[in-house]
Amino acid sequence: MSTAPSLQLDSAALADEYDRLGIRQFNHGLQLLDALSLHEGERVLDVGCGTGRLTESAAQRVGAQGDVLGIDPLPLRVERALQRAQGRFAARVGRAERLADIDDAHFDVVYLNSVIHWIPDQPQALREAWRVLKPGGRLGFTTMPADVPHDLHRVLHALIADDPQSQRVEIGAPNPLTRDSAASLLSSLGFELTLNEIRTIDDAFDNVDDVLTFSRASSFGNFLSSLEEPDVAQLRERLADALEAHRGPRGLHLTRRMIFVTARKPLAH
Ligand SMILES: C[S@@+](CC[C@H](N)C(=O)[O-])C[C@H]1O[C@@H](n2cnc3c(N)ncnc32)[C@H](O)[C@@H]1O
Secondary structure: OOOOOOOOOOOHHHHHHHHOOOOOHHHHHHHHHHHOOOOOOOOEEOOOOOOHHHHHHHHHHHHHOOEEEEEOOOHHHHHHHHHHOOOOOOOOOOOOOOOOOOOOOOOOEEEEEEOOOHOHHHHHHHHHHHHHHEEEEEEEEEEEEOOOHHHHHHHHHHOOOOHHHHHOOOOOOOOOEHHHHHHHHHHHHOOOEEEEEEEEEEEEEEEEHHHHHHHHHHHOOOOOOOOOHHHHHHHHHHHHHHHHHEOOOEEEEEEEEEEEEEEEEEOOO
């Protein structure tokens, strides 16, 4: 069953922290842009653009003749994206499931970097992507695999496993996919799959507070949001101990796996 995250928990501080710590999503997002082979002059839509760091790279790749739009439901993130854009790309508030005011067959490329697992109605979001893509246009997304959890999520699940009160605590995104479910979703909508693979990403964090701040900022406040402050503090202590097993030369080393998917809207359909 799909679940909607809250879009009411974001704050200026979280948006700023995301801009600082979201370099991790940016780095794997660059791999997604490589896989999508953006060309000069293309029109690109970044769905769930956040604070616009990757949108800026897309705009550099398509150049002055190209056109890039980022949309995101969180006004504070869009505000930061617009500060970054300085007119080189457009950004506005919007949701994947309803790409209002965008004409059919307008974009060459639509991508969602670390976004689709937050979307409750993924078929509707991908139908909208299909609608706004030109025939032959490319779709790409990265997402966390439901069946290969991040190190951090495994550690946290182990910490709360024997506490029935904590079983519903928000740890990862609510609607993760697998390679298989991503493939069947796309093919049910008519897309031709061109890439569907899991890549390994090694992150390093200075300390446990960086890990927690990164998780809160990346989840726009949803991470652990149902816990009271004393329970978060207690979990932080236990997490700090558990993460010592992950200490390495660059700090706390945590591995993530990400599914990289690209697909094409057929020329004739
Ligand atoms: C982890 S951030 C990724 C931001 C950006 N794509 C990046 O690579 O840095 C997830 C983003 O998904 C956005 N998001 C959540 N639900 C969404 C929806 N229904 N439609 C579009 N974006 C959504 C959030 O607002 C947030 O900015």
